[in-house]
Amino acid sequence: SKPIVAIVGRPNVGKSTLFNRLVGGRLAIVEDIPGVTRDRIYGDAVWLDHAFTVIDTGGIEFSGIENEIANQMKHQAQLAMEEADVILFVVDGKEGLTINDEEVANMLRRANKPVVLVVNKVDNFDHTEQYNEFYALGLGEPILISAAHGYNIGDLLDEVVKHF
Numbered sequence: 001s002k003p004i005v006a007i008v009g010r011p012n013v014g015k016s017t018l019f020n021r022l023v024g025g026r027l028a029i030v031e032d033i034p035g036v037t038r039d040r041i042y043g044d045a046v047w048l049d050h051a052f053t054v055i056d057t058g059g060i061e062f063s064g065i066e067n068e069i070a071n072q073m074k075h076q077a078q079l080a081m082e083e084a085d086v087i088l089f090v091v092d093g094k095e096g097l098t099i100n101d102e103e104v105a106n107m108l109r110r111a112n113k114p115v116v117l118v119v120n121k122v123d124n125f126d127h128t129e130q131y132n133e134f135y136a137l138g139l140g141e142p143i144l145i146s147a148a149h150g151y152n153i154g155d156l157l158d159e160v161v162k163h164f
């Protein structure tokens with residue numbers, strides 16, 4: 001079956017915006033995916049000659065206290081590590097690095113799955129040195145995108161399909 005790409009990250013970093021950009025409205029028929037979990041949204045995506053399934057792990061959002069957010073993120077990251085072939089870890093370039101990001105990165109670094117670090121909300125590429133702080137997550141080179149504007153999505157997808 002098709003490779004699975006899971007999008008994980010804090011609430012409000014732009015996971016659903018990225019998901020919508022990748023799948024363009026093509027929601028997947030979830031019955032075709034083994035071990036499907038119902039609190040997630042699945043979509044079909046294509047890049048070059050690669051077809052794959054994308055999961056928005058924030059399918060059920062919540063506005064919890066900080067501790068619940070952390071627990072929810074860890075749960076979603078755990079599921080992604082089990083279920084996905086490639087994990088997109090999305091962080092918020094406008095807000096900068098948070099303690100939650102660091103905790104989830106600690107989990108993802110131990111996954112034996114490829115993780116692509118995505119800095120979203122880079123709406124302007126004039127001063128990208130401010131995003132160098134994300135190297136501290138230990139997940140390699142961050143890929144800077146704007147999901148809302150569609151900037152650098154091609155570069156991101158080139159990186160993703162390398163791992164198929």
Ligand code: GDP
Nearest residue numbers: 011012013014015016017058121146147148149
């Ligand atoms: P999620 O909670 O991680 O699924 O995040 P959403 O996709 O719902 O986005 C949260 C907010 O961030 C929304 O108001 C989006 O419009 C906004 N957003 C998403 N991508 C971008 C972006 O590239 N730039 C900016 N400035 N805002 C964005």
Ligand code: MG
Nearest residue numbers: 015016058061
């Ligand atoms: Mg969402």
